[in-house]
Structures are given as structure tokens and as C-alpha cells.
Amino acid sequence: MKIKVLLVDDHLLVMHGIQQLLENEIDLEVVNTVCDPALLETEIKKHNPNVVVMDIRMKNDNGIEWVRKIAQTYPTCKVVILSGYNYDEYIQAAYEAGAYAFVTKESSVFELANAIRQTYLGVKSFPINRLDHCNSPLTKTELDILQLISEDKTNAEISELLHISRRTVEHHVSSILRKLDADSRVGAVVKAIKLGLIG
Amino acid sequence: MVRLFMIGCCLAIFNLLLSLFYDIHFKLGILINTLLICLFIVYDLIDKGLEPLQMRKWHGKQEEIQKEKLAILQELLNGKHLQYCAKLIADLIHKTIDVSGVCIVWKHDHSPTVLHKTGMFRHFHDSELLSYACQSSHFYKMTMNEKSVFFYPMNIDDALIGWMMIGEKTNATVFDNEEQKLMKKIQMDAIELFTSSKTLQQIENQLKKTTEESRMSEQSHWLLLHEHEEEKRKVSTFLHDEVLQHLILLLNKLEWLIQKKNIDKKLFEDMKGLLQRDIFEIREMCHELYPVMVEDLGLKQGLSSLKRKCETNYNVIVEVNYIANLKIIPPFLSIQAFRIIKELVYNAIKHSSSRKIVVTVEETQQFLSIQVKDYGVGFKVPDHLLELSQTNHLGLITIQKRVHQLNGTLTIHSELGVGTCISVSLPITVEEGGGNENQSIISR
Known part of the structure; x- marks a missing residue:
């Protein structure tokens, strides 16, 4: 017996893309797609x-509120949240x-x-973000940035030194913190020194 | 009538005395009486004839006062105020009566000050003169350095606004009736002039203040316009320099992939990395433009995300204390509160050099009270926040405008070397029919 899946998303293009990809899976059956x-x-x-796959945020509706409602009214129908946001607060909610x-939209099918x-x-x-990538090796750029953080450089200074945008630096810093399972920049540096990643 | 009666009485007494001491013939008596009556008539005629001359002199003085008064008013309108007004009044008194000195004391905000002094009063120190001026609101006379000094109080509606101290006449004679009348008139006019002068000064100060405020406000509007344009430029640059370039790069890589006709793992990883970076950056940009999380999950969760972002990107610890009171905060207010807190936190990071920032949010019955505190360098709080626009510091001005629009209050306490504490209180008013039900509930 196939798992009956209902897709809910107001981004029609994305929803049809997911539908096509899921239809390739032999044990899954997309019973319908709902835009509204x-x-x-x-x-x-x-x-x-059996499973409702739903976007967390639709134009006029709040996915979280719908999860609450479905969980109460249709207990046999379980919800998977598909989200464009990967913030911890959304995962927790x-x-x-x-x-x-909880699956982010950029995750693989x-x-x-x-x-x-x-x-x-x-x-x-x-996804427990921190554990997801824990212990995975740092890239060369990440190691360079970590070295600069240990020299008390700000993101703006790092961005200038490495000729990359400030936002890209932010992306790398957040990736470093995740990979090293650290709460702050100082924590990341301490851990990196312990692991011998930086001098 | 009174004059005739007086003449009659005088004649009767004269005749009575004459008859007591001399035995005068009736005819001679009539002759003397007739002569006396003639003398009275001649005196009366001369007196009446001289009266216009005396009146002319009085009118002359009156006109002179009027002219001086107009001149003083003109000076007042030209912006010369209390001191100048006092000088002109003193000059007028000197021109009108030959006095040994004039001192004009003005009671400004309960503390008397000497506005102008001439003649004998020049030898006295201001504080000495003020010690003589008592608080009496009636005319009185006293002796200073063996010279008589007359105090003319200036009252408006029973309130004492100052004194005119007039030294005795140079020839040491007393003021005659006419001079007293003139002094009374000058006193009245001086009161009128000082009142006008005070009002004018107040108007001018207000005008100066308003002009300055308007100038600063214009400057801040100009800066805000620039800021708005700068924001648009940032978004445009981001889309062009980041997203567009990466998409072009990805397209090129895809074409190369098709040409090679086999999937190169390294190439795929490169492309994946680029896409992941773009997704991160676009996500951050979206969150920066509009904090959608606050609308979806509430202010508390929004602040927790702000804390994480700051601690990741800056060497700072952000402590967030959220004291909830199960109040329904309208999503619009939550978004505004979040924007205010975000701006205050970034301000503290940027300017205070503090390694710790404490954010406290409390929901009370009617207010959402916010406090952002740092332990940094502090700054001198200007009397008017608009003054900050002169140094291109728009953050606090924008916050003030936002708070003002929300009918809230903003308080800034800052001490150099100790830190800054900014408190904002926003009234909680539930939007009528605003937002959808789900979002109102989730914003708790």
C-alpha cells in the first residue's frame, strides 16, 4: 500500500516540482495538490x-496554526512542514x-x-541544525575566516580582507558555528584551538 | 463760582478788619473795595492769559514722552530688548526732570537684575542696589548715601515686575505736582513698554526655537530621504552583484556540464555551494527587509533570532528578558517594537563598544515596555534629538518618529563611560479588524 500524500503550498511552481519528484518514489502517492x-x-x-506536506507560510495563512488545527481535528493525518525558512524558532514552533x-525547501527530495x-x-x-553538520570538516574559506575571527576582526573587516560580501561572511560564520557546535564567535575560536584547527 | 465766593469772603474779612482798626468814611470804604475788586479782576485776567502758556509747556513734555515712547517701541521692534528699553526710559526721565540718577531693576523669574543705572547709582554695585530694593509693591522713599531715593514699583495685575529708583533732583528740591504727574505717567508707560518688551522677547525666543527646529527637521527629512534611497540602492546592488552574478555563473556551469555530458561531482558540489550561499543571503535579506518571523511566531521568538544573529556576527553577548503577561499584542505593534529594539541593539553594537547588551521587554496591562541597556562609552544626550541629524545619526531620530507615531514615549539615560539605557513604552491597542485571527493569536 502506498503512502497517501496531500501537498499544500501557494507557490504553484514549487509545489508541482515537488509533486513530480515525489511521484518517482514507488511507495508514495500524491493524492492531490492544494493551493488555497x-x-x-x-x-x-x-x-x-496519511501525510500532509505543508508550507509553513502562505500568503494569507499561517502554516503553524494549520498544523495545530489538523493535529487536533484529524489525528490520523500527520503533517510534514516544508519551509523556506530554516530558523530554529520556526523548527521549534x-x-x-x-x-x-520539518524539511527545508532546499533539501533534496x-x-x-x-x-x-x-x-x-x-x-x-x-533537523537539529547543530548536530546535522557537526564534526564535518571546515572548508578553506571557513578556516581563513575562523583565523581572522581569532584575531578579533569584525565581519566588515573580514569582508574587506577576503573581498567577499558582508553577507557571505555571515553565511560562513554561521556555518562555522554550526559545524563546531558553538554558541558564539569566542566559543568557536576556543573549540578550534582545542581541535588544533588554528594556531 | 468758587473763585467769586472766595473773593467775596476775602473782601468781607478785609472790611471787618478795616472797620475794627480804622474809622473810615463810607465813601472811602467803597473806593478801597472797588480798587480791591479791580485788582482781583486784573490778577484773574493775567492768570487766565498765562494758562495757555503753562498748558503748552505741559503738552510739550507730554508730546516728548510720547515721542520717546514711540522711539523705544521702534527699538523694541528692531530686537533691542530689556536693557535697551531701560536705557531709553532712564534717558527720558533725565530729559523730563533734572534728577541725580535713575536705576531700573527688572524682576526676571523671581530674581531681580539691574537693567540700567545712571548718575548717583553708578557708584553702587548691582548687588548693593538690589539689596535696597525691597519687595514692596507701593511707592516709597528712602535715603542712600544721604540722598533721597524714590522707589516707583512697576506692577502688572498685582504682580511686581520691577522698580524704577529715582534719585533726588540735582538742586535737592522736592518734586512739584507737575513733576509728580510726569513721573506717574512715565511709570505707567514704562510698565507698558516692559510688558511689550517681555512679550516680544518671548515671541522672538519661540521664533528662534521654532526656526531651529524646522531647520533640523528639514535636515532630518533630507537625511531620511537619502537613507531611503540608500536602502533601495543596497537591495539593487545585492540583487545585481550577488544573486544575478551567481545565477549567471550557475548557468555557465550548467552549460559546461551539458557539454561534458557527465556529472562531475566537484562541479556539482561547487554549484550546490553557490546555491546554498544564495539561499542563505536571500533569506537574510528578506528577514532584514521585513521580520516575517515576528508576524508568524511573535516578538519573543523574533528577539531570540536577533540575539543569535548578533552573537554570531559580533563579539557581543545579548541578554533578552521577555516578561510575558498573556497579552494579545497586535502583529503591527510587534513588528514596530521589533524594529525599534533591533535598531537600538545595532546602535549599541555600533557606537557603545559594550560587550554586553541587555534587552528587557515587559507586557503590562496597557503598555509594552522596552528597555535596551549597554555598558559602553555613553554619549551626551542632546536637548533635542533632531540635533543628532547634524552628525548624520539617524537611528535615534527614526526611533523617536516611530515611537511618536505609535503614541509612545522614549526616554534616554546616558552617562559617559558608564553606558546608555533607552526605554520605550508603547500603548497596546488592538487593531480593529486588523490582521487575521490566526496571526493575532500566534503573536502572543
Whole structure:
């Protein structure tokens, strides 16, 4: 028996892209796609899906509130949150509202399909950002940036020194913190010295 | 009538005395009486004839006062105020009566000051003169250095606004009736002039203040316009220099991939890295332009994300204390509060050099009270925040405008070398029919 999946997203193009990719999975069946959340309840009643894959934010609706409502009204129907935002606060809010999984939109279809399967089995799967990439090696740029952070350089100074945008520096810093499982810049430097990554 | 009665009485007394001491013939008596009556008539005629001359002199003085008064008013309108006004009044008194000196004391905000002094009063120190001027609001006379000095108080509606101290006449004679009348008139006119002068000064000060405020406000509007343009430029540069360039690069790599006809793992990793970086940067830009998380999850979660971002990108610890009171904060207010806090925190990071920033938010019954505190270098708080526009510091001005629009209050405490504490209080008013129900609930 295939897992019945209902897709809910007001970004039509993205939704159809996901639909195509999921249809390649032999154990999954996309029963319908819903653009307007107002039709969601009718569709749930009609298809009785096992898993609802839903965007966290739609133009006029709040995905978190819908998770709460579905979890209360249709307990057999489990929700997987698909999000354009990967902030910890959103992940936490989805978990508290009763979702079974949280997948970012840029994740591979393999990750999404896996989350749907886990959800169907009743296993919750949430990205624990820090653990996700923990212990994965730092890239050369990241090591350079880490060295500069240890020299008490600000992001603006690093951006000038390495000829990259300030926002790119921010991206690398946040990646360094995640990989080293650190809370702050100082924490990251201390850990890097302990690991012998920087002198 | 009174004059005739007086003449009659005088004649009767004269005849009575004459008859007591002399035995005068009736005819001679009539002759003397007739002569006396003639003398009275001649005196009366001469007196009446001289009266216009005396009146002319009085009118002359009056006109002179009037002319001086107009001159003083003119000077007042030209911006010369209290001191000049006092000098002119003293000159007028000197021109009108030959006095040994004039001193004019003005009671400004309960502390009397000597505005102008001439003649004998020049030998006295201001504080000495002020010690003589008592608080009496009635005319009185006293002796200073063995010379008589007359105090003419100036009152408006029972309130004492100052004194005119007039030294005795140079020939040491007393003021005659006419001079007293003139002094009374000068006193009245002086009161009128000082009142006008005070009003004018107040108007001018207000005008100066308003002009300065308007100039600063114009400057801040100009800077805001620039800031607005700069923001647009930033977004445009970001889209062009970052997103567009990366997309072009990706397209080139894709074409190369197709030409090679096999998937190179390294090339794929490169492309993936580029895309991931773009996704991160666009996400951050979106969050910066509009803090959608605050609308979706509430102010508390928005602040937690702000804390993480600051601690990741700057060497700073941000402590957030959120004291919730189960109040429904309208999403619009949450967004505004978040923008205010974000600006204050970034200001502290940028200017205070503090390694720790404490943000406290408390929901009370009617207000959302915000406090952002740092332990940095501090700054001198200007009397008017608009003054900051002169140094291109727009952050606090923007916050003040935002707080003003929300009917809130903004308080700044800063001490050099100790730190800065900025408090904002915003009234919580639920938007009527605003936002959707879900979002109002989630913004708790």
C-alpha cells in the first residue's frame, strides 16, 4: 500500500516540482495538490491522506496554526512542514504545534521522501541544525575566516580582507558555528584551538 | 463760582478788619473795595492769559514722552530688548526732570537684575542696589548715601515686575505736582513698554526655537530621504552583484556540464555551494527587509533570532528578558517594537563598544515596555534629538518618529563611560479588524 500524500503550498511552481519528484518514489502517492488552504479540510475529508506536506507560510495563512488545527481535528493525518525558512524558532514552533517533521525547501527530495516515510511510521524527524553538520570538516574559506575571527576582526573587516560580501561572511560564520557546535564567535575560536584547527 | 465766593469772603474779612482798626468814611470804604475788586479782576485776567502758556509747556513734555515712547517701541521692534528699553526710559526721565540718577531693576523669574543705572547709582554695585530694593509693591522713599531715593514699583495685575529708583533732583528740591504727574505717567508707560518688551522677547525666543527646529527637521527629512534611497540602492546592488552574478555563473556551469555530458561531482558540489550561499543571503535579506518571523511566531521568538544573529556576527553577548503577561499584542505593534529594539541593539553594537547588551521587554496591562541597556562609552544626550541629524545619526531620530507615531514615549539615560539605557513604552491597542485571527493569536 502506498503512502497517501496531500501537498499544500501557494507557490504553484514549487509545489508541482515537488509533486513530480515525489511521484518517482514507488511507495508514495500524491493524492492531490492544494493551493488555497481554505479548501484543505474538504480535501482531507475527501482523500483521507496519511501525510500532509505543508508550507509553513502562505500568503494569507499561517502554516503553524494549520498544523495545530489538523493535529487536533484529524489525528490520523500527520503533517510534514516544508519551509523556506530554516530558523530554529520556526523548527521549534512546528514541533510544539504537533508537526511530525520539518524539511527545508532546499533539501533534496530524498530527505523529503524519507521524512514522509518516517512520519507515516509515527517517527518525528526534525533537523537539529547543530548536530546535522557537526564534526564535518571546515572548508578553506571557513578556516581563513575562523583565523581572522581569532584575531578579533569584525565581519566588515573580514569582508574587506577576503573581498567577499558582508553577507557571505555571515553565511560562513554561521556555518562555522554550526559545524563546531558553538554558541558564539569566542566559543568557536576556543573549540578550534582545542581541535588544533588554528594556531 | 468758587473763585467769586472766595473773593467775596476775602473782601468781607478785609472790611471787618478795616472797620475794627480804622474809622473810615463810607465813601472811602467803597473806593478801597472797588480798587480791591479791580485788582482781583486784573490778577484773574493775567492768570487766565498765562494758562495757555503753562498748558503748552505741559503738552510739550507730554508730546516728548510720547515721542520717546514711540522711539523705544521702534527699538523694541528692531530686537533691542530689556536693557535697551531701560536705557531709553532712564534717558527720558533725565530729559523730563533734572534728577541725580535713575536705576531700573527688572524682576526676571523671581530674581531681580539691574537693567540700567545712571548718575548717583553708578557708584553702587548691582548687588548693593538690589539689596535696597525691597519687595514692596507701593511707592516709597528712602535715603542712600544721604540722598533721597524714590522707589516707583512697576506692577502688572498685582504682580511686581520691577522698580524704577529715582534719585533726588540735582538742586535737592522736592518734586512739584507737575513733576509728580510726569513721573506717574512715565511709570505707567514704562510698565507698558516692559510688558511689550517681555512679550516680544518671548515671541522672538519661540521664533528662534521654532526656526531651529524646522531647520533640523528639514535636515532630518533630507537625511531620511537619502537613507531611503540608500536602502533601495543596497537591495539593487545585492540583487545585481550577488544573486544575478551567481545565477549567471550557475548557468555557465550548467552549460559546461551539458557539454561534458557527465556529472562531475566537484562541479556539482561547487554549484550546490553557490546555491546554498544564495539561499542563505536571500533569506537574510528578506528577514532584514521585513521580520516575517515576528508576524508568524511573535516578538519573543523574533528577539531570540536577533540575539543569535548578533552573537554570531559580533563579539557581543545579548541578554533578552521577555516578561510575558498573556497579552494579545497586535502583529503591527510587534513588528514596530521589533524594529525599534533591533535598531537600538545595532546602535549599541555600533557606537557603545559594550560587550554586553541587555534587552528587557515587559507586557503590562496597557503598555509594552522596552528597555535596551549597554555598558559602553555613553554619549551626551542632546536637548533635542533632531540635533543628532547634524552628525548624520539617524537611528535615534527614526526611533523617536516611530515611537511618536505609535503614541509612545522614549526616554534616554546616558552617562559617559558608564553606558546608555533607552526605554520605550508603547500603548497596546488592538487593531480593529486588523490582521487575521490566526496571526493575532500566534503573536502572543
